[in-house]
Amino acid sequence: MSKSSGPKRNKASVVDLFCGAGGLSHGFKLEGFQLAAGIDMDEVCRFPYETNNGVPFIRKDVSTLKADYIERLFTPGLVRILVGCAPCQPFSVYNQKNDDPKWRLLHSFGRIIDRVRPDIVSMENVPRLLKFKGGRTFKSFTNKLSKAGYDVTWGVLYGPDFGMAQTRSRLVLLASRLGEIALPEPTHKGAYLTVQDKIGNLPPLRHGESDPSDPFHCSSRLSETNVLRITAAKPGGTWRDWDPELVTACHKEESGRGYSSVYGRMKWTEPSPTITTQFYGFGNGRFGHPEQDRALSLREGAILQGFPREYEFVRAGERIHYKTVGRMIGNAVPVTLARAIAKAVQSHIRSIG
Numbered sequence: 235m236s237k238s239s240g241p242k243r244n245k246a247s248v249v250d251l252f253c254g255a256g257g258l259s260h261g262f263k264l265e266g267f268q269l270a271a272g273i274d275m276d277e278v279c280r281f282p283y284e285t286n287n288g289v290p291f292i293r294k295d296v297s298t299l300k301a302d303y304i305e306r307l308f309t310p311g312l313v314r315i316l317v318g319c320a321p322c323q324p325f326s327v328y329n330q331k332n333d334d335p336k337w338r339l340l341h342s343f344g345r346i347i348d349r350v351r352p353d354i355v356s357m358e359n360v361p362r363l364l365k366f367k368g369g370r371t372f373k374s375f376t377n378k379l380s381k382a383g384y385d386v387t388w389g390v391l392y393g394p395d396f397g398m399a400q401t402r403s404r405l406v407l408l409a410s411r412l413g414e415i416a417l418p419e420p421t422h423k424g425a426y427l428t429v430q431d432k433i434g435n436l437p438p439l440r441h442g443e444s445d446p447s448d449p450f451h452c453s454s455r456l457s458e459t460n461v462l463r464i465t466a467a468k469p470g471g472t473w474r475d476w477d478p479e480l481v482t483a484c485h486k487e488e489s490g491r492g493y494s495s496v497y498g499r500m501k502w503t504e505p506s507p508t509i510t511t512q513f514y515g516f517g518n519g520r521f522g523h524p525e526q527d528r529a530l531s532l533r534e535g536a537i538l539q540g541f542p543r544e545y546e547f548v549r550a551g552e553r554i555h556y557k558t559v560g561r562m563i564g565n566a567v568p569v570t571l572a573r574a575i576a577k578a579v580q581s582h583i584r585s586i587g
Contacts, residue, residue, distance in 0.1 A: 244268070244580055246354075247309035251296050251318030251343060255282040255547065255562040257539065258317055258358065261572020263287055265580060267315070270307045273299070278558055282547045296320075297342040301349035308352075313412075313583055316352040317575075318343055319359055319567050340371060344378045347409075351382060354582070355409040356575055358567050361390045363405055376407070384409035387417055394505050395420035396574040399427040400538050402508045404568075406575060413586050418578040429524060430502040433534045441528035450547060451533040453523075454514050454556055464516055464527045469501040500524050506538050511564030514556045532559050540569030 244267050250259045253272030256279070263269055269289040273296060283291040296318075308314045320339040340363075347355055363372050379386050388407035393400050396418065408415045437445050441461065444452030456464065459480070466476045498520035500506050512518035516529040523530060530538075532554070536545060547559050 244313075244583060246313035246315050246579075246583060248315045248317060249273070249304060249307050249352075251316065251346070252320055252339070253279070253283055253291070253318075254566050255279045256287050257541070257566030257569050258319060258356075258572045258575075259283070259287050259289075260541070260545075261567070261569045261574075262315075262317070262576040262579075264569070265573055265576035267576060267580075268309060268312065270309060276562075279562060281549055282545070282562065285546050296339060296346070299342075299346060301346065304346060304350045313354065314350075314352040315354045315356070315579065316347060316350065317356040317358075319357070321565075340375055344375045348378055348382050351411065353410065353412055354415070354579055355379065355384065355407070356579065357407040357409075358571070358575070359405045361403055361405045364390075372405075379409045383411050385411075385414050387415060389417050391417070391571065391574075392420075393568060393571060394426040395423050396571055397422045397427060398538075398540060398568055398570045399429055399432040399505045400507070400509055400568065401505050402568060402571075404571060406571075408575070408578060408582075410582060412582070415582045416578060418574040421574070426505055428503055429500050429506050429538070432537050434502065436531070436534060436537075438526055439528060439531060440526070445531075445533075448533055448543075449554060450536065450559070451531045452554065453528040453531045454516075456516060456528065460516055461527060463497055464499070464522050464529075467497065467499045467522055469499045469524050470504070472498055496520070498522055500530075509535050509538050509564055511561045513564060514560050532556065532563065535560070536563050539563055539566055540571065540573075541566070542569070 246267055247270045248262050248267050249270050250272040253259055253274045259269055259272050269287055271290045271292050272283050273292045273294055275295055277293055280291040320343050376386050386409045390403050391406050393402040408417060436451060439453045441453050442455035463480050466480060468475050496519055497517050499522035500520055502524045507520045510519060513521045513530050513535040514532060516522050521529050547562055548554055
């Protein structure tokens with residue numbers, strides 16, 4: 235269980251749809267909100283969600299949920315807050331086809347809001363959603379909320395402005411039936427936290443090793459060729475800095491020469507790149523450690539996503555699968571951003587008495 239503590243508890247009850255491993259919920263928890271439940275289809279998220287947040291994880295398909303089921307989850311007499319991040323892969327720049335049926339889950343979210351009519355709604359997603367299908371999908375969602383009596387505000391928030399040491403931008407929407415609501419105000423504009431600030435004090439590792447005191451501070455093993463590549467990599471540089479014999483065949487082709495943001499090292503003095511679900515792989519992005527010859531450890535990726543250092547993802551003694559844990563971490567709403575959203579909701583509730 236996370237030992238982090240937050241301010242005085244708010245008189246509100248929070249249900250988290252598409253909760254995953256609990257990033258959004260944990261941000262609200264740390265700001266003193268009472269969590270009611272998290273709902274998601276991914277069973278592997280049950281342990282981290284329940285262990286770190288102390289409330290039930292409900293494995294259900296959001297598209298099948300009925301309004302009365304959601305209603306029963308909220309604590310009676312408290313302000314009802316429904317939060318969620320519909321799976322963003324269909325709207326991501328990494329999904330070139332954008333034909334994934336999961337995009338319809340945003341419609342399911344809107345349907346639930348319309349029928350449950352919670353007092354406050356928070357929705358977080360990738361900025362590309364604004365352009366998906368010419369913007370019609372997002373506009374349909376906001377129109378549904380407006381017709382249901384919500385004051386709606388939204389914007390693209392840049393993570394470093396809110397204390398994230400990660401250059402992640404996210405689309406954040408807040409809506410309230412209680413009155414006008416505002417997005418969080420930047421707290422770190424011009425004073426960004428860096429990779430050094432967040433992970434500079436973790437014990438050093440070699441590739442393929444793990445820290446005896448923290449099994450999640452573990453680094454994936456590199457091939458002999460990738461050891462040579464990361465040794466040649468410069469912080470903030472690209473594979474173009476390497477000797478020609480180290481360059482991959484695909485990057486020598488015309489079609490691959492533009493992909494320079496892979497096989498790179500991060501810089502201590504800047505925020506990290508966006509933490510994806512494959513941040514633990516050196517060849518998957520600019521995920522090389524600034525000075526150690528390895529990719530980011532699972533713990534380092536989690537910390538850059540704002541998770542507390544003691545956050546648990548797998549039961550003690552169970553085998554740690556990089557792909558599984560990496561997916562949970564990379565898909566999470568960054569806890570740092572979640573706390574900023576929670577603070578904005580907190581201010582809104584206090585402003586209306």
